[in-house]
Amino acid sequence: MSFFKYCPQCGSQNNEFIHQRRFECFDCGMVYFHNVATAVAVIIEREKKILFTIRSKEPGKNMLDLPGGFTDPDETAEETCSRELKEELNIHISPSNFKFFKSHPNDYTFKNIPYKTEDMIYTAILPEDAKFQLEKEEIKDIKWISKTEIPLDKIAFKSIRKTITEYLAL
Numbered sequence: 001m002s003f004f005k006y007c008p009q010c011g012s013q014n015n016e017f018i019h020q021r022r023f024e025c026f027d028c029g030m031v032y033f034h035n036v037a038t039a040v041a042v043i044i045e046r047e048k049k050i051l052f053t054i055r056s057k058e059p060g061k062n063m064l065d066l067p068g069g070f071t072d073p074d075e076t077a078e079e080t081c082s083r084e085l086k087e088e089l090n091i092h093i094s095p096s097n098f099k100f101f102k103s104h105p106n107d108y109t110f111k112n113i114p115y116k117t118e119d120m121i122y123t124a125i126l127p128e129d130a131k132f133q134l135e136k137e138e139i140k141d142i143k144w145i146s147k148t149e150i151p152l153d154k155i156a157f158k159s160i161r162k163t164i165t166e167y168l169a170l
């Protein structure tokens with residue numbers, strides 16, 4: 001199965017995407033690695049509730065997620081956490097205040113291209129003076145859900161479901 005119809009170098013259709021990872025053109029020999037992308041997600045707990053976001057768009061539209069996103073080039077995962085919380089929720093937490101929790105692989109299909117990600121999950125404390133302002137293009141709403149009432153089947157991604165399950169078992 002290939003999700004690129006034509007080789008981007010020679011235009012041949014004689015190509016294959018092996019294990020959703022290694023694109024190879026059998027005519028010109030081009031090889032392209034569709035590598036695993038790093039992404040982050042942040043668990044924020046307050047008064048025995050966890051902060052979830054509701055996704056505005058696919059994949060997982062209208063489903064629960066944690067704040068986070070893809071790591072930019074040359075960025076640390078902690079910097080991604082800090083940047084994404086500011087962009088999505090207008091919450092300011094410095095990169096040094098994120099504590100690593102777990103990593104889990106995930107599948108993320110965006111506009112028909114399947115990406116494999118490694119989701120790095122962190123925890124953080126919500127600042128006292130936090131005033132949420134949502135980036136509506138990405139986040140439809142936020143929801144504080146009691147740790148005893150989290151509907152795992154409403155969580156968009158398997159990596160986040162696993163993470164939450166492990167977090168609740170602590």
Ligand SMILES: [Zn+2]
Binds near residue numbers: 011012026027028
């Ligand atoms: Zn080619």
